[in-house]
Amino acid sequence: MAHAIKFHPGMSLLEQFAEGCLSADVALAVAAHIDLCPHCQQLHNDVTADLASQVLLQPVKADNTDWNAMLSNIVANTDMSQQDKPQAERPQQLIEVSQRQFELPRALRRLGANHGKWLHLGGIATAKLPTGNDHHVSLLYISKDTEVPQHTHLGLEMTLVLAGKIVDENGEYHAGDLLINSPDDTHTPRTMADEDCLCLSVLSAPLHFKKGLTRLLNPLQQFFY
Numbered sequence: 641m642a643h644a645i646k647f648h649p650g651m652s653l654l655e656q657f658a659e660g661c662l663s664a665d666v667a668l669a670v671a672a673h674i675d676l677c678p679h680c681q682q683l684h685n686d687v688t689a690d691l692a693s694q695v696l697l698q699p700v701k702a703d704n705t706d707w708n709a710m711l712s713n714i715v716a717n718t719d720m721s722q723q724d725k726p727q728a729e730r731p732q733q734l735i736e737v738s739q740r741q742f743e744l745p746r747a748l749r750r751l752g753a754n755h756g757k758w759l760h761l762g763g764i765a766t767a768k769l770p771t772g773n774d775h776h777v778s779l780l781y782i783s784k785d786t787e788v789p790q791h792t793h794l795g796l797e798m799t800l801v802l803a804g805k806i807v808d809e810n811g812e813y814h815a816g817d818l819l820i821n822s823p824d825d826t827h828t829p830r831t832m833a834d835e836d837c838l839c840l841s842v843l844s845a846p847l848h849f850k851k852g853l854t855r856l857l858n859p860l861q862q863f864f865y
């Protein structure tokens with residue numbers, strides 16, 4: 641990878657991930673980041689080992705049902721390949737959009753095989769990933785030299801750059817970088833003239849576009865959510 645990853649989930653999210661207490665969609669973004677980020681792979685292994693040793697240090701109770709449940713929970717979370725087990729479909733390693741092919745991180749390959757139809761709007765394309773959970777999870781493709789209109793967030797927005805580069809008012813994000821935006825953040829993500837971009841997008845509520853006519857922005861809101 642040409643650029644070092646600068647934007648990570650943070651220790652608290654990694655711990656919650658290891659404990660299995662994140663919602664499945666947020667966990668998906670964290671798992672995909674870990675696939676791409678050696679630094680967080682190491683942290684994840686450390687956190688998981690810590691959790692396991694905490695469990696092992698606890699005295700075994702007469703009724704050790706809880707202990708077994710906790711242990712199997714940790715084991716299930718440690719083995720991330722577990723999440724990639726093919727169900728009906730074979731996992732999909734490559735994804736094609738706008739005559740471009742991208743490799744998906746391991747954590748996204750099973751869902752990637754079942755992605756929804758690509759919807760195109762200007763230089764932007766989205767395809768839903770069928771997680772069946774509360775959040776809206778999609779792949780987001782942005783062609784070269786294209787801007788996503790300025791928006792704020794009605795909920796949490798997680799964007800994991802899978803390939804290429806995007807920039808916004810706050811910085812520059814390369815493959816592996818995870819952006820987490822809350823309702824207070826306003827930004828205008830765009831690609832540069834020389835490079836397109838594929839992202840994973842996890843939204844807990846629709847984007848809220850700030851500029852232009854409401855009647856034009858409403859369809860835009862639906863497009864992204």
Ligand SMILES: [Zn+2]
Binds near residue numbers: 645647
């Ligand atoms: Zn990381």
